[in-house]
Amino acid sequence: MDPSEVDVPPLKDLTIDNITDNVKLINSKCANPRLKYIVERIVQHLHDFARETRLSHDEWMTGLLFLTSVGQICTDVRQEFILLSDILGLSLLVDSIDHPKPPHSTEGTVLGPFHSHEAQSEPNGAVISHDPDGEPCLVLCDIKDTNGAPVEGVKIDIWETDSKGFYDVQYPGREGPDQRAVMHSDGEGVFWFKAIVPVPYPIPHDGPVGKLLVQLKRHCYRPSHMHFMFEKGGFDHLITALYLRGDPYETSDAVFGVKESLLIDLGTVSSEQAQKYGVKEGSKMIGYNFVLVSETESKELREKNAMEAMKAQGRTMKLWNGLPVPDMD
Amino acid sequence: MDPSEVDVPPLKDLTIDNITDNVKLINSKCANPRLKYIVERIVQHLHDFARETRLSHDEWMTGLLFLTSVGQICTDVRQEFILLSDILGLSLLVDSIDHPKPPHSTEGTVLGPFHSHEAQSEPNGAVISHDPDGEPCLVLCDIKDTNGAPVEGVKIDIWETDSKGFYDVQYPGREGPDQRAVMHSDGEGVFWFKAIVPVPYPIPHDGPVGKLLVQLKRHCYRPSHMHFMFEKGGFDHLITALYLRGDPYETSDAVFGVKESLLIDLGTVSSEQAQKYGVKEGSKMIGYNFVLVSETESKELREKNAMEAMKAQGRTMKLWNGLPVPDMD
Known part of the structure; x- marks a missing residue:
């Protein structure tokens, strides 16, 4: 200037x-x-x-050098500032604020640092994990709106780790994406695919965030889960995940993502399902009914909650592009 | 863990x-x-x-990517997080908290991102700037303690920009340090050297911090100044700077460093001084009497201020290594 x-x-x-x-x-x-x-x-x-x-000046410098190291370890496939936000509870908080959920809709949770834009588009029934050591898992889901109507043509981004607890992008020598896909719901709002049973895993702990967790005497594990992201015009963007009930880290997720409504029990494929979906009888399966909130409903709820919170905080505010700013008038 | x-x-x-x-x-x-x-x-x-x-989620992501870019532009000779702290007023605030000054001692100010450890040790009388375009300036200072006694053997780090407003480390092709030196005060607490008249300059504004300043409609200029850092066992570390009175940015320093007590008027070398210090009569000069605070006095004042502030904030605290922590007893 x-x-x-x-x-x-x-x-x-x-x-x-x-x-x-x-x-x-x-x-x-x-x-x-x-x-x-x-x-x-x-x-x-x-x-x-x-x-x-x-x-103190020394603490200030330690803090600035910590933030510098957080920035410097970031790459195209590693976002340490998201990780820092995750372990401080900020990520979950922001999701809760920005994507309020009316009752009976699917709750959101943390995005995490491992979503990538490399996932291939796959049809229903696709095998999205090619890890030979993973335990096969049929995933059978549908998507409805808050009125119970199936939602067709939702773009669904799915990602999980391999059986060792690593995402594809964590392998420097990888050849292409794996354990991730982009799918679309069919006319009945259904999408299904063949993946592997999620496993618990440590978040990347060789960087500054991992060192901080050690200082705080916290572990760096996340309970077994599979990520889902839903996008369709007219619906609020939903970032969520399904967690396996009974996981050793169910109540101590390093990034605070677990919600009761997102816990699922691993099922077993029946003989009828085995035939219908071309998988082995007795193998594992995950089923879930997702409920998306319309953009209008979400916007109204978000703005109502925002203005109520501002009032409770004693702030005189107005909405500007849907977000609160001081009302100077 | x-x-x-x-x-x-x-x-x-x-x-x-x-x-x-x-x-x-x-x-x-x-x-x-x-x-x-x-x-x-x-x-x-x-x-x-x-x-x-x-x-919002978008704002959260914008913020994290901003912090990432701040970290990633940092190098051995550029510390953008210090710059960010500077323009947000945090640096000056931390200096004020950590280095409280009793009346009549020299006030501190921001370190800035351009101190380096490359400066050569120089004797009194050294030429520390070799910029042929700079206006020569004799700098003649002494150091006393709060009782008025001269302090010998203080290590003084001095740094300023060249006549174009750039520090040596901002030139990628530079051959070695310039416009900086480490000196020691003599038996009378005196140190003196030949430098150039400081000029106003923009803080580095080609990075994320510069972009933020533009968004905030703030300029990126610092008024003309010369940095000084003082170290001697038994004395509180002093980071300060002298500012030229009347500079166009005297009251709008981008990093909030200016204090009335650190403003100086450029003097003119007398014929006697010209002969004594081997400089041209009529050339510019800066004189200043620095007053260092003892470590004990500084510690006592810092701890007293801390406990008073904690009390005023309604916190029950105790000191731990000289810094407040909650008192759980």
Whole structure:
């Protein structure tokens, strides 16, 4: 920005007590009301954090170098900042805020850092895992709307680890995607595929986030689960996962993703199913009925919840592109 | 961490309202009381921030990618997270908390991202800037303690930009350090050297922090200044800078560093000084009397301020390695 174009209030001699208001003031020329509000809240919390901890220069530097290392370990296939957000509970919180669910709809959960855009489009019945050591698992699901009508043509992104607990992208020498697919629901809202039984696995713990978990005496395991992401025009984007009930990490997921409504019991393929779906009788299966919320319903609920929360916090706000900003009028 | 060694409270079905307490609970096994307190505060502020803004998934992702880019632009000679901390006022705030100054001692200010460990040790009288376009400037300073006694043998790190407003480390092809030196005060507490008149300059603005400043309609300029860092056993580490009074950015420093007590007027070398210091009569000069605080005095003041602040915040705390932690006794 050319300084001559900038209208900055005079600032000098800033102290522990007056710096926050002054930094807010210098940022207050921001033309985007939402960014302005977000930055105003960041400055307040960052400064309050320093004042409440009496943060030392050494701790400040340790923190900045920690964040630097989190950024530097990120690659096209590893997102350590998502992982950091996950283990601090921020990811789940943001999903809960942004994708509120009316009763009887499918709850969301953490995206995690391993979704990729490499998945192949597959037809119903496809084998999406080629790990010979994985235990075969038939996955048989359908999708309805909140009125109980089947939803056709939903794009479903599915991803899980191999039998060793690693996603394809964690293998440097991999040849292509595996244990992931993009599918579409049929006229009855059905989609089904052949995968493997999910296993528990550690989140990547060789980086700064793993080191932090050790410091906090937390383990880095996630319970067995399979990720699903649903997209269709007119419906709220749903990021969720199904978790195996009884997993040793069911109540201690390193990233706080488990919800009762997303727990499933592993079933067993009947002889009729074996014939119908071309799998072995007695092999494992997962079934689930997903319920998508319409975009309108989700938007209304999100905005209603937002305004109620703002009121409860004593803030006078209005909605701007569906998100709260201070109401200056 | 081996999960069997970890004692984690059962967590499931976390919501907007209960997630914060539960994340704190899972982190509460941390053995280091200071880290535990710091992380507890981070979780509270991070979650409150999301609840107060009703942070959307897109905004969350934008933020994480922003932090990733801040980390990824960092190199051995560029620290973008320090820059981010600087423009948000956190750096100055932390310096004020960690290095409290009794009256009449020299105030501290931001370190900035351009201190390096490459500076050569130089004797009094050294030429520390070799930029032929710089305006020569004699710098003549002394160091006293708070009782007015000269302090000998202080290690002084000095750094400034060249006449174009760039630090040596910003030139990829540079041959070695310039516009920086490490010196030591003599028996009278004096140190002096030949430098150039500081110029205003933009902080690096080709990265994510520069882009943020544009969004906030802030300029990226720092007023003309010269950095100083003082170290001697028994004295509190002092990071400071001298600013030229009347600089166009005197009251709008992009990183909030200017303090009235650190403003200086450029002087003119007298004929006597010209002869004594081997510089041209009428050339520019900077003089300053630095006053260092003893480590004991600084520690006492820091701890007293910390405990008073904690009390004012309604927190029952005790000191642990000189820093506050919750007092559970």
